[in-house]
Amino acid sequence: MASSNYEPKNPVLRAFNQQLPILSLVHGSLGAGYRAPKNLNYFWNFGSLAGVCLVVQILTGIILAMHYTPHTTLAFSSVExxxxxxxxxxxxxxxxxxxxxMFFVVVYVHIFRGLYYGSYRSPRETLWFLGIIIYLLMMATGFMGYVLPWGQMSFWGATVITNLFSAFPVVGESIVQLLWGGFAVDNPTLNRFFSLHYLLPFVIAGVVVLHIWALHIPGSNNPLGIDVKGKQDTVPFYPYYISKDALGLGVFLLVFAFFVFFAPNFLGHPDNYIPANPMVTPTHIVPEWYYLPFYAILRAIPDKLMGVIAMFASILILFAMPWLDGSSARSSKFRPLYRFFLFLFLAVALFLGYCGSKSPDDVLHLAGLDIPFLLLSRIASFYYFAFFLLIVPIVSRREVPLPLPKSINDYVLGNKAKSAS
Ligand code: HEM
Structure with missing residues (x-):
């Protein structure tokens, strides 16, 4: 967020902009007045896509709220x-x-991009921390939203997850009763979840403004992870990245539309089309897919309190990345060993998601063996934490990065020469 000294040509707009320099702000933040590295790849589309997702969620959510009734006796039928x-x-x-x-897919890619290219490193730590805060808020918002239709998974998911807080000594029970607004998940719970589910997206929008402000101070990182050395390393945001973002948005909307029109219930759970019934527990309670890796970590640990701590720690540990990584290069393009462990981490995180979707007593049939998913979740959870606490600190300090290019411009022109020959 930076204002430029842009002056609109139209006299009315110029007068307006002098009194409220909003057009200068847009020009300096999203227009030709803002310059970004010239080598950004399609991974850099995901920030703007996340912004689009947030707007879509807020707009559709506001209209849905006009027709929805946050009462246990009416919620399910109001959704019907x-x-x-x-x-x-x-x-x-x-x-x-x-x-x-879609929002979670986009944000997961956005976070992975940050990990891959070292965007959490100095001078972008604040930007990274704000991102993690957004992510935590998104998780809370998504969880409370899933409760609103008051289906079986809404009710039992809410019961399981809110109960986790009871594991904390002394204050645990009080926290749970505060969340419930009583002694079980019931109408007061639904009411407060509805209220917070409506509120939090606006809080997220506020933090997104700070996020983008914090981005525009150092400017974007880039696939090489080296600093911008001068104007020759950058291009104006408008028209270059506006058009690249527009193309990415078009492709994204096609994927989004495919799910909405051809497989609208593919990502949901069929049990949520059964009205909530506190007397009937579903055989297998699972959260939405985007929480599954953390759910697997929770269940991998036999002790309830330690499981809850591990689950929260698995996200909060992202805050420590700027200190855990001590490499002299940001981008893993120049760190093959780190890159290998990062891809392994990605595979393990996805596998944890798969484990989270399984029942605790399910087994994996592999080469004539029956391996319990619980054991696999434990091994995968071990790697998850080992990645952050051992691999990143050690590999980043031991691995000598490949030689870095002199400048973005040099690299881009060098590449062009190669492809032309
Ligand atoms: C509502 C959710 C979010 C929105 C709307 C959002 C928006 C943006 C935008 C527009 C950019 C600039 C374009 C780009 O680099 O892709 C950006 C950059 C960035 N975001 Fe986010 N973001 C969100 C969530 C997150 C989360 C959850 C994290 C990390 C935990 C994060 C970390 C970053 C980082 C490190 C950058 C700088 C990337 C670079 O310059 O290489 N963001 N974000």
Whole structure:
């Protein structure tokens, strides 16, 4: 967020901009007045895509809230009413429900991009911390949103997850009762979750403004992870990255539309089409797919309190990345060994997600062996933490990075010469 000394040509706009320099702000933040490294690849589309997802969620959510009733006796049928009676209600709901999944996909890619190219490193630590805060807020918002339709998974998911807080000594029970607004997940719980689910996206929007402000102070990192040395290393945001973002958005919307129109319930759980029933526990309670790796970590540890601590730690540990990584190079493009362990980490995180979707007593049939998923979750959780606490600190300090290019411009022109010959 930076204002430029841009002056609109139109006299009315110029006068307006002199009194409220909002056009200069846009020009300096998203227009030709903001310059970004010329070598950004499509991974850099995911920030703007996350912004689009947030706007889509807020807009569809506001309209859904006009027709939804946050009461245990009416919530489920008000969602059915939205699906059947409200004009385009089915579309709004499917866009909102699948939009949440799309939002998490986009943000996971966005976080992985940060890890891969070392975007959490100095001078972008604050930007990274704000990102993690956004992610935590997103998790809370998604969780509370899933409770609102008041289906079986809503109710039992809420019961399992809120109960986790009871593991904390002394204050645990009080926290759970505060979350519930009583002694079980019930109408007061639904009401406060609805209220917070409406509020938090606006808090997220506020933190996103800070996130982008913190981005525009040092400017974007880039795939080489080296600093911008001068104007020749950059191009103006408009038209170059506006058009690149627009192309990415088009492709993203095609994928989004595929889910909404052809597989709208693929990412949801069928049990959530059964009204909540406190007397009937589903055989297998699972959270939404985007929480599954953390759910697997929670269940991998036999002690409830330690499981809860490990689950929270698995996300909070991201805050420590700027200190854990001591390499002289940012981008893993020049750190093959680190890159190998990072890809392994990605594979393990995805596998943990798979373990989270399984029942605790399920087994993996592999080469004539029956390996319990619980054991596999434990091994995968071990690697998850070992990556942060051992591999990153050691490998980043031991591995000698490959020679870094002199400048972004040099590298880009060198590449061009290669492809032309
Ligand atoms: C609502 C969610 C989010 C929105 C709207 C958002 C938006 C953006 C935008 C527009 C950019 C600039 C474009 C780009 O580099 O892709 C950006 C950069 C960045 N974001 Fe986010 N972000 C979100 C969540 C996160 C999260 C969860 C993290 C990390 C935990 C994060 C970390 C970063 C970092 C490190 C950069 C700088 C990347 C670089 O310059 O290499 N963001 N974000």
């Amino acid at each position: 009413h939205i699906m059947r009676d409200v004009n385009y209600g089915w579309l709004l709901r499917y866009v909102h429900a699948n939009g949440a999944s």
